[in-house]
Amino acid sequence: MAEPDAVQTFENGLAEIRGAYAEALRAARSEPELRLINGRYVGPQGELTKLLKLMPKLPGEQRRELGQAANALKQEIQATFDEALQSIHRSAREAELTGPPLDVTLPGRWQMPGRLHPITRVRNEVIDIFVSLGFDIADGPEVELYENCFDKLGFPPDHPATDEQDTFFIGAAGSIDAQSVLLRTQTSTIQIREMMKREPPLAIVSPGAVYRRDDDATHSPMFFQLEGFLVDEDVTFAELKGVLTLFLRRLFDEHIAVRFRASYFPFVEPGGEVDMSCVFCRAWEGDRARTTQCRVCKGTGWMEILGCGMIHPVVFENVGYDAEKYTGFAFGMGLDRIAMLKYGIPNIKLLYENDVRFLSQF
Amino acid sequence: MLVSFRWLQELCPVDAGVDEVAHRISLAGLEVEAMEEKGKNLTGVVIAEVRAKSPLPKKDKLTLVTVFDGENELEVVCGAANVPEPGGRVLFARSGAVLPNGMEIAPRKVAGAESNGMICSEAELEIGIDADGIFVVDPDTEALPGTSVADALDLYDVILDIGLTPNRPDCLGHVGIAREIGVLLGVGFTSRKAAGPRRSFAAAGSFQAGEPTTKLAPLWDNDSEAVDTPKLPAIFVEIADGDRCPRYGAALVSGVKIAPSPFWLRYRLHNLGLRALSNVVDATNLILLEWGHPIHAFDLERLAGPKVLVRRATQGEKMATLDEVERTFTEDDLLICDADGPVAVAGVMGGRDTEIRDETSDVLIECAYFDPRSIRRTSRRLGLHTDSSHRFERGVDPGAVPRVLASAASLIAELGGGAAATTAIDRISIPFEPNSIRFRPARAAQLLGTPVPQEESLRILESLGCQVVEQGDDAFIADAPSWRPDLGREVDLIEEVARVRGYEEIPTAVPRVHPSEAGTSGLLKFVDRLREAAVASGLYEAVNYGFLSIDDLRKARVSIDAVPLANPLSEERSVMRTSLLPGLTAAATRAQRRGATEVRLFELARTFHPTDDTLPREDTVLAITLAGQRAGWIGGEQSFDLYDGKGVIQAVLERVFGQKPKLTVGELPSFLHPKRGARVTLASRPVGFVGEMHPDVGDDLGLIGRVIYAELDVEGLYALSEELGPTQARDLPKYPAVARDIAMLVRDQFSAGEIADALREVSKGLAESVRLFDLYRGDQIPDGHRSLAFRVTYRDPDGTLTDKRVDKVHASLAKLASDRFEATIR
Structure with missing residues (x-):
């Protein structure tokens, strides 16, 4: 049975909701507020929902018409809601875009990687240069035979040349007579080991820890060296100069000057030492005043960086190579020293103290 | 090694300045590590004449001295006991002078008297080590008051500190370095004769008949007055171990008076790091620094003659060395002995009982060549590294024995006022054989990577003292000089040529490197x-x-x-x-x-x-x-x-x-x-x-x-x-995954890992991953239990999973958990 009042109530209700909804929405300032208001009208307990429950009571002929009107209002409300929501989103974004910036000084947040030791870094840099020139990398034991460290390298027996490398020997404490096993004093032992193993041509660099009985302000009893050598037919001193000049320029600066001085190592002949422009006062830039005051090169503009030479024929003979047929060059450098130069490390001890405050600088 | 540039200039006609010389020798292998200029830091220190002196009242140690410094007469208080009488000259630091130790001289009151300057000791001026008294200028020194001390005492010099490599014993003396400079700077070098002694004597009766001798007189630059041969005990030398002592020479100087050395000698030794002691000992040190050849002076009177025997020690044999330490020897040690026993450790250190004393009058000078390895072993065994062992173990010049003896005998005679014997014992057990080395300029060029003309190589090697004994078209043979034991084979000569020409003469080239097949390990x-x-x-x-x-x-x-x-x-x-x-x-x-x-x-x-x-x-x-x-x-x-x-x-x-x-x-x-x-x-x-x-x-x-x-x-x-091997790539999944969670209460004895493994296993390949995402212990959990929640990701590689299928498998996981792990599914 139809109720004429119901029609009136329904019609009034629609009109009321239409007006009130828009009004209420206009006051909303945030999305939750908006949704709360929306729920008051179209939610399960909402005004419109309640009104729609009256539908069955409407007379049949008007039910269809009023139903359409109600649907139209529902759509209108949805559209109004969407628009209001969008507007609120927009103004929130607007506020974020124009509001105060984030405190960018708060700490960053990430699992931070660690650091390579400066010696490893320098070693990698040095190795990369030689590998790009065609050298292989090799290594060998740190505890070595005397013959590999001295005899086969052409150190004459009982010769003062071995004084330059005060050696740690292996054995019961105090038994200096048993001197056949030692801690290698130089990575040149790799020359012997590789040459005994392989035939020329050979192009090898070998980094590693070496040990000498020296412990003072500028010496560490363990330190790192890198030895390199090239053996082939017709290898020349000119090529030694070429390779080392190229190497130093790549490692430090393409403008540095490099000079070769005569020197002595039992396993090379002619032997030499290599000086390069001081990298502290950047001597190649020719600022005399700066160089004169440089404490590192003592005003000379030069710093010693490498030892080198043509491999002594006695070394070839000791490993069974034909010393007439093959020639070769060898060079050695202290990786600690290069690390200290490159990174301005003032004291060699820092390299072995493993202080994280130091390690984290690299 | 410390080297006096003044001395080098006396030995070799070099015009170049010290910087140029240092640079050239550094590039050629004699690395100059430091240089110190002498005589430059004594401004304001002058010769002054003592005009009057009187003890300060009540201060018996202090003297009030009136000096004339060339300009003024000044009063100065001096604490030394050896202030000379008026007319004597002293070294006077004027007010305003700064001493080498940084002390600035200013007028001050000392014990109530005004002191205007300071009378200095040699130690205060760092021109010697004597700090006991003030320096009194020798009457022979010509210097007027007011002359700067550097001028008056001729203090000018530059001391080079050369880091010598162990292959160059020839440069352990000034003569060798002068030779090197002569070659490197192209000014040449000729070894000069020693200034001869003023008085000499024929040694005939002093040596046992038949003893091999060498004449020293021809090695002296001037004639000397012949005096009567003193009555000395006849001596002779016997070498029992020729391998370890190939040559042993001995010279005689008679009638010396032991006294302090003249200032120039003390100053030179001081600058070169040695301590001046007395004229004879100082002379042996000067000869060591000049020739690089250690010599030893014995007090002849204290040698129990007639035989000087060079032999190996017996095991456990003992002798006190001149540093007052009792040494014990092994059969591997070489000793110099007289009739009573050892008098010196050969090449290392002399014995206490035969060293020069204040009363010494007759001196036997030893100059020998010992086997380097033997000396090194002894020196190391005794822990005794001396200026002498340092040189012998590197190899001294066996050919220099007569010249060194001639220089030494002459210098000792001069300084001590004695007479030198004109001949010396020269016993040779193994004559020096030079190394004959073939040199091929083509090989040098091949090794260096630059042509090396034969004439240039010849010139360089000859300037270094090599004797060319045979010459062909493409090679020559050269004998290495006796002072270069490091020259043994062709490559050594190639280095000499490269070094003297300068490494900078060698071009740079980049080699063709043959990369290896294996590469880095x-x-x-x-x-x-x-x-x-x-x-x-x-x-x-x-x-x-x-x-x-x-x-x-x-x-x-x-x-x-x-x-x-x-x-x-x-x-x-x-x-x-x-x-x-x-x-x-x-x-x-x-x-x-x-x-x-x-x-x-x-x-x-x-x-x-x-x-x-x-x-x-x-x-x-x-x-x-x-x-x-x-x-x-x-x-x-x-x-x-x-x-x-x-x-x-x-x-x-x-x-x-x-x-x-x-x-x-x-x-x-x-x-x-x-x-x-x-x-x-x-x-x-x-x-x-x-x-x-x-x-x-x-x-x-x-x-x-x-x-x-x-x-x-x-x-x-x-x-x-x-x-x-290397990681192998998997294809990416084609079908979507479905995630389900399973939470359970289990006892601690079951590990999360084994439960996850079991769940995965029972899924029949559908559970792609089983990941623990929550672990809880707390109020609602009984003791010894924990709540574990896993997220299981299901995926069928061959098709899309239906909910039904997932439900079924997931249920089997729950069953497994409760059956095998007694878990309560939550």
């Missing part, structure tokens, strides 16, 4: 990858010494079966490490003591283990330690625990291998906490361990809190990586 590359992975995983690389103390090993409860050093620097570094643990945890301890909150370190290095072979085994190990707190974001810090250790191991291994390691409970090293650690396996292979440090060990090592330590066997990992 895989292990080395693998080690680098591990190192990079460790860094990427948040670890800082540490580098520790390879040696430590046995106590470090013991405290860390690692193997004490270590490789010992025979001659360690200290007990703290006396064995090779058997583990990286002590070094790495020591770094952590130090960091903690300094207040570091977070320590994340790794070391990739070797450990050393004794074997039955000659060489020990060297294992490459990656060790990791975590201590303190893992950084969170602003207040989110938490202490490191086992799971951080597990995480970092996982990060490192996943980066290198692309697969996860597994942790299993098993036997752990005794330095780890027995219940808070695990063995690490990768592809079912044991590769290391990780865990908390055992709290007792942590205490012993001074660690604070729970510290994590892990080790991976690098060689084992490398072998595994070779076996596994």
